[in-house]
Amino acid sequence: MSLPPVGLRAHRDRGMLEITWPDDPPVELSFFDLRCACPCAVCIDEITGAALLRPETVPKDVAPIELGYSGHYALKVTWSDGHGSGLYTWDRLRALSERSRRV
Secondary structure (H helix, E strand, O other): OOOOOOEEEEEOOOOEEEEEOOOOOOEEEEHHHHHHOOOOOOOEOOOOOOEOOOHHHOOOOOOEEEEEEEOOOEEEEEEOOOOOOOEEEHHHHHHHHHHHHHO
16 A cells, blocks of 8 residues: 655645655646546546546546545646546555656
8 A cells, every 4th residue: 555645735726636655755646647548437437447437428628626635645626627436545646656756
C-alpha cells in the first residue's frame, strides 16, 4: 500500500493536479486525464474492469470543484462535469504518477 502524498495542489490555470510523494519529486497529472481515470462503478465495469467512460464525453476543460480526503487512503474529487463518485486511492494515484513520469 502506498504512503499518502505529502502535498496536493490544484493548478487551475494550467489544468493540472500536482502531487508530491514522500520519496519522489512532484508530478503533475492533467485534470482531464485524472477525470478519465476515475475508478468508480459508473466509469469502470466492476466485473470486467472494462472502461465505461468514453473520454470524448468528458469536457476538455473539466476541473475539480472540490478536493477532499476519504479516510486515510484516498482522494475524493467532485468534478465540474457533475461527477463525484470516484475515490482515487493512494495506490491508484501512485500508479498514475508513475505512468505520467514514463511518458
